[in-house]
Amino acid sequence: MKKLLLGTASLLAVTALAHAQAPVPENLEKLSNFQTTGTTEFTFIDQTGDYADGIKKTLERITLPDGFKIGLYAVVPDARHMAVGPQGIVTFVGTRKDKVWSVTDRNKDRVADEVKDFAPSLKFAIPNGPCFSKDGFLYIAEQNRVLVYPAAEFFYESPDVAAFNVVKQGELIPPTEESYNHTARVCDIGPDGKLYITLGQPFNVFAPEKMDLYNKWGIGGIVRMNTDGTGREVYATGVRNSVGMDFDPNTGDLWFTDNQVDGMGDDIPPGEINHATEAGQNFGFPWYGGGNTRTNEYKNDEPPADVVFPAVDQVAHAADLGMKFYTGKMFPAKYRGAIFSAQHGSWNRTTPVGARVMVTYVAEDGTATSEPFAEGWIDENGEYLGRPVDVAELRDGSILVSDDLAGAIYRIWYEGN
Amino acid sequence: MLRGIVLALGGVFLAQGAFAEMPAGDPEAGRKKATMCRTCHGLEGLAKIPIAPHIGGEPEGYIARQLIAFRSGERTHEMMSVVARSLDDQTIADLAAWYALQKVSAALPAGKTDAQAPETCVACHGAEGIATMEDVPNLAGETVMYIDTQLKAFRGGKRTHEIMSGIAADLSDDDIRALAEWYSGINLTIEKAQ
Numbered sequence: 001m002k003k004l005l006l007g008t009a010s011l012l013a014v015t016a017l018a019h020a021q022a023p024v025p026e027n028l029e030k031l032s033n034f035q036t037t038g039t040t041e042f043t044f045i046d047q048t049g050d051y052a053d054g055i056k057k058t059l060e061r062i063t064l065p066d067g068f069k070i071g072l073y074a075v076v077p078d079a080r081h082m083a084v085g086p087q088g089i090v091t092f093v094g095t096r097k098d099k100v101w102s103v104t105d106r107n108k109d110r111v112a113d114e115v116k117d118f119a120p121s122l123k124f125a126i127p128n129g130p131c132f133s134k135d136g137f138l139y140i141a142e143q144n145r146v147l148v149y150p151a152a153e154f155f156y157e158s159p160d161v162a163a164f165n166v167v168k169q170g171e172l173i174p175p176t177e178e179s180y181n182h183t184a185r186v187c188d189i190g191p192d193g194k195l196y197i198t199l200g201q202p203f204n205v206f207a208p209e210k211m212d213l214y215n216k217w218g219i220g221g222i223v224r225m226n227t228d229g230t231g232r233e234v235y236a237t238g239v240r241n242s243v244g245m246d247f248d249p250n251t252g253d254l255w256f257t258d259n260q261v262d263g264m265g266d267d268i269p270p271g272e273i274n275h276a277t278e279a280g281q282n283f284g285f286p287w288y289g290g291g292n293t294r295t296n297e298y299k300n301d302e303p304p305a306d307v308v309f310p311a312v313d314q315v316a317h318a319a320d321l322g323m324k325f326y327t328g329k330m331f332p333a334k335y336r337g338a339i340f341s342a343q344h345g346s347w348n349r350t351t352p353v354g355a356r357v358m359v360t361y362v363a364e365d366g367t368a369t370s371e372p373f374a375e376g377w378i379d380e381n382g383e384y385l386g387r388p389v390d391v392a393e394l395r396d397g398s399i400l401v402s403d404d405l406a407g408a409i410y411r412i413w414y415e416g417n
Numbered sequence: 418m419l420r421g422i423v424l425a426l427g428g429v430f431l432a433q434g435a436f437a438e439m440p441a442g443d444p445e446a447g448r449k450k451a452t453m454c455r456t457c458h459g460l461e462g463l464a465k466i467p468i469a470p471h472i473g474g475e476p477e478g479y480i481a482r483q484l485i486a487f488r489s490g491e492r493t494h495e496m497m498s499v500v501a502r503s504l505d506d507q508t509i510a511d512l513a514a515w516y517a518l519q520k521v522s523a524a525l526p527a528g529k530t531d532a533q534a535p536e537t538c539v540a541c542h543g544a545e546g547i548a549t550m551e552d553v554p555n556l557a558g559e560t561v562m563y564i565d566t567q568l569k570a571f572r573g574g575k576r577t578h579e580i581m582s583g584i585a586a587d588l589s590d591d592d593i594r595a596l597a598e599w600y601s602g603i604n605l606t607i608e609k610a611q
Contacts, residue, residue, distance in 0.1 A: 097562055
């Protein structure tokens with residue numbers, strides 16, 4: 001198996017190097033040539049003790065449907081979006097800081113026992129979005145760069161991993177359009193084999209003079225490209241800041257969450273889960289701030305006639321982030337094919353809402369309905385005890401939920417009654 | 418370096434000018450109003466999310482000036498521009514008074530000494546990232562990406578300041594990253610004000 005993985009990696013090295021000829025950062029250049037950087041030290045995160053116990057105490061108050069349980073899977077600082085290795089060896093977890101974590105459950109008791117930083121010799125910048133191809137290539141979408149790590153499930157055990165440019169630093173978006181808040185990316189590989197990346201736009205509502213530039217780059221949208229970075233095209237526009245997407249395993253369609261306009265009041269505009277049925281669709285921003293609520297800034301402008309409205313509205317300001325179609329067999333039948341999604345929780349609402357895991361059922365005709373699945377991370381004083389970010393699925397059919405406030409990953413499994 | 422200090426002092430006078438008409442802040446009122454800040458900045462100013470700076474123990478004038486800049490549109494941010502739009506002068510003064518009241522301390526990580534601190538920054542931000550004068554933010558323990566983003570905003574003109582615009586103009590991406598890593602690596606403690 002090891003040989004096979006290395007073989008795949010070498011093959012990619014040849015093809016990747018062919019188009020990665022421009023200067024790359026020093027360490028990346030070495031790693032692209034399978035050289036050592038001299039960095040040998042990992043940062044390990046303690047998985048036991050008072051901190052872990054505090055999180056477990058919070059989990060006692062989380063409510064779930066009958067028969068479901070939640071437990072602490074791993075302590076992972078700043079945990080954002082997750083990518084479960086296709087071989088089930090390791091889960092990679094992005095952050096909005098400068099680290100990516102690798103999370104390993106070596107003894108397979110469904111609790112991770114090792115959390116360490118991935119590729120410590122590389123300097124990451126908001127490496128929020130890891131995603132895997134089925135054949136084991138790890139992609140990490142950063143603020144303004146995308147790298148691929150072949151056979152990451154094998155190489156992560158060493159501080160030096162194989163790494164190649166997919167999108168060079170400064171070429172995902174024009175550097176002048178970088179921001180901190182709305183440049184947390186997520187990525188996924190579509191059924192077409194292409195790499196899809198969400199590109200948030202860096203404002204609450206952008207000014208009209210930005211429109212052409214953003215449409216050209218797919219900022220405030222979703223772009224797709226071949227996995228070597230070629231053939232980039234704008235897949236969707238009219239998106240404010242999507243930080244979650246997944247492909248419906250039955251239809252192959254892309255679904256994605258979107259975060260809606262702030263400052264219009266506590267109860268508008270609604271959050272969104274969207275359904276893209278083809279390339280080139282417009283999802284309504286900035287004419288619509290969420291759902292069919294018009295923004296004040298564009299209230300006198302005619303919206304495009306073919307705007308696609310959300311498949312399902314969510315409560316206003318709850319901040320819908322990561323989402324995953326459930327493909328496992330562990331959960332009862334009604335959850336199979338449903339979407340599990342994380343609400344990060346509001347930051348600017350009089351009474352906070354969100355901080356929970358939602359489940360959305362998609363009917364045959366494409367209509368969808370949502371209900372809370374796991375909640376209880378807002379206490380009686382309106383203080384957050386946790387803020388869920390993303391949902392992933394383990395091979396046993398249980399799901400993982402990341403939380404960047406607590407710095408943790410939870411596992412939710414079904415035991416029955 | 419001397420030039421930097423002199424210019425910095427100039428910045429202080431200018432900042433004070435902007436506050437000439439500001440009401441006096443009441444920290445207790447500020448604590449109550451800080452419920453609108455705490456989800457991101459924490460009630461005592463130790464940030465809860467990486468995109469937000471730690472504002473506990475920040476100089477009062479700096480906090481007030483930034484809120485005024487967000488309100489006027491001089492400084493912009495996806496979230497702060499929305500929040501600051503609705504703040505009146507008294508609220509800004511109260512919030513600044515509350516957060517400034519928090520006691521902060523900073524400690525270098527093991528193996529580092531003040532002498533290794535970035536020379537460009539220490540006159541105003543201190544070797545340990547605690548501001549040495551008004552209208553200067555603490556940098557201790559801010560995330561690498563927060564400092565990186567702000568320096569690039571100064572360099573590119575999205576954020577402007579009498580001193581910082583000039584300093585950032587000469588910095589490369591690698592310089593910025595190195596400065597950010599120095600201050601991010603410092604351990605910040607905020608002691609709740611009584």
